[in-house]
Amino acid sequence: MNNKIIKTFILVTLLAVLVAVASASEVSTDTTSTPTTVDVPDDVVGMDTTPSVVEDTTPTTTGTLQESVTSKQIENNEIIKEEKNKKTAYFDVSSSDDLRTAFDSTNEEVTVNIIADITLYINPSLNPDINTLTIEGNGHTINGSNTHRFLDIESRTTVNIKNLTITNCYYIGDGGAIYNNGTLTITNSNLTHNTATQWGGAINNNHGTLTINNSNLNNNTQWGGAIHQYYGTLYITNSNLTHNNATTRGGAIDNEYGIVTIAHSNFNYNTAVYGGAIFNLGIDVDWADWGTLTITDSNLTHNTATQWGGAINNDNFATLNITNSNLNYNTANDGGAIINSGTLNITKS
Numbered sequence: 001m002n003n004k005i006i007k008t009f010i011l012v013t014l015l016a017v018l019v020a021v022a023s024a025s026e027v028s029t030d031t032t033s034t035p036t037t038v039d040v041p042d043d044v045v046g047m048d049t050t051p052s053v054v055e056d057t058t059p060t061t062t063g064t065l066q067e068s069v070t071s072k073q074i075e076n077n078e079i080i081k082e083e084k085n086k087k088t089a090y091f092d093v094s095s096s097d098d099l100r101t102a103f104d105s106t107n108e109e110v111t112v113n114i115i116a117d118i119t120l121y122i123n124p125s126l127n128p129d130i131n132t133l134t135i136e137g138n139g140h141t142i143n144g145s146n147t148h149r150f151l152d153i154e155s156r157t158t159v160n161i162k163n164l165t166i167t168n169c170y171y172i173g174d175g176g177a178i179y180n181n182g183t184l185t186i187t188n189s190n191l192t193h194n195t196a197t198q199w200g201g202a203i204n205n206n207h208g209t210l211t212i213n214n215s216n217l218n219n220n221t222q223w224g225g226a227i228h229q230y231y232g233t234l235y236i237t238n239s240n241l242t243h244n245n246a247t248t249r250g251g252a253i254d255n256e257y258g259i260v261t262i263a264h265s266n267f268n269y270n271t272a273v274y275g276g277a278i279f280n281l282g283i284d285v286d287w288a289d290w291g292t293l294t295i296t297d298s299n300l301t302h303n304t305a306t307q308w309g310g311a312i313n314n315d316n317f318a319t320l321n322i323t324n325s326n327l328n329y330n331t332a333n334d335g336g337a338i339i340n341s342g343t344l345n346i347t348k349s
Contacts, residue, residue, distance in 0.1 A: 096121050105130060114164065117141045120148040123171075128154060137164025137189065144169030144194070150177050153208070157182040165190040172197050175204030176222065180232075185211040195221045199254070200228035201244065211235045217252070220244045224254030224279075225270060231290070232258045239265045246272035249313070250279035251303060257283055257290040267300045267311070275313030276303030276330060282318030282342050291318035291342070298325045305332035309339040318342035325349045 088109040091102035094116035102112045106129045113136045120142065126133065142150050142164065149171040153159050159182065166189070169177035176196035178184065180203060191202040201220035203210065210232060216239065217226040225244030227234065234255070241252040251270030253260065255278065267277040277300050282291025293314070300311040310330030314320040319342055326349065327337040338344070 099124050114140045119143045123148045133159045135161045139163055141165040143167055146170045153180045153182040155181045159184050161186045161189055163188045167192045169194040174199040176201045178203045180205045180208040180210055183209045186215050187213045190216045192218045199223050202226045205229040205232040207231050209233045212239050214238045217241045218243050223248050224250045226252045228254045229258040230256045234260045236262045236265050242268045244270045249274045251276050253278045256281045260293045262298055263296045265298045269302045271304045273306050275309045276305040277311045279313045280318045281315050284317040294321040295325050296323045301328045303330045308334045310336045312338045314340045314342045321345045322349050323347045
């Protein structure tokens with residue numbers, strides 16, 4: 001009897017353990033993969049309970065940004081490649097022959113380093129392959145021997161002249177020292193005693209851009225004793241134009257339909273028949289500023305015209321603007337300081 005009871009107790013205990021183990025297994029399984037139940041109302045017939053896939057409609061910028069970055073990289077690489085492929089040359093120049101060799105260069109960018117005074121025995125000409133020419137004068141002098149012109153600049157060429165004196169140049173035609181049809185910048189330099197038989201004793205600026213900084217243009221002779229400009233753009237800053245002589249118009253500058261801007265400069269003792277210092281010629285059109293002269297913080301003194309406009313002759317619809325400037329001791333047969341047949345604006349002068 002006791003044996004039956006013991007066996008029965010052991011059997012019940014084993015069954016209880018088995019049931020407990022089975023329950024634990026079910027709980028563990030339910031915990032790790034419990035499904036989500038969605039209650040569907042009875043009145044919704046045939047509702048699709050399949051999980052929805054929502055498309056992302058946000059604009060994709062990654063591709064566009066990547067394309068932009070790639071395009072910029074290609075552009076930068078092309079610029080670097082162009083810079084590397086540019087042909088450059090540097091010349092130490094001490095004679096007229098050296099100068100001719102440098103100007104004959106087929107390189108795109110040329111630097112001429114002048115290391116001695118030079119007397120010209122030819123009219124040097126620039127190779128059209130030269131896009132940019134830099135002339136470092138180092139305080140030396142180019143002497144034209146009253147026979148030769150120094151530079152003829154074409155429309156596609158940019159020239160920078162620094163610390164150089166250009167003197168005694170002569171040309172039968174326009175531009176005794178320089179003829180500019182391109183872009184010319186002159187800095188810390190002197191142009192003296194240059195002569196042309198026609199326009200611009202020192203420089204003829206024909207449809208070009210001419211910038212003069214901290215320089216002196218003295219004792220040059222012809223129409224526009226120092227500078228003649230035709231449909232060009234001229235900037236003069238911190239410079240002196242003195243003792244220039246024109247056989248007809250503009251002792252220092254003859255501006256024909258161009259734009260001239262002058263600041264912090266002096267025009268003294270220049271002579272002409274019309275416009276002792278400056279002759280400014282305009283044209284009657286509504287769609288352009290041809291023949292515009294602007295003078296700021298400058299002095300025009302002791303200039304002489306044998307006929308009209310001791311300092312300035314502003315002619316034929318030209319525009320003349322003068323601000324904070326002095327016009328003293330100028331003389332002429334008519335219009336001691338200014339004779340005007342255009343538009344004249346004077347402020348604080």
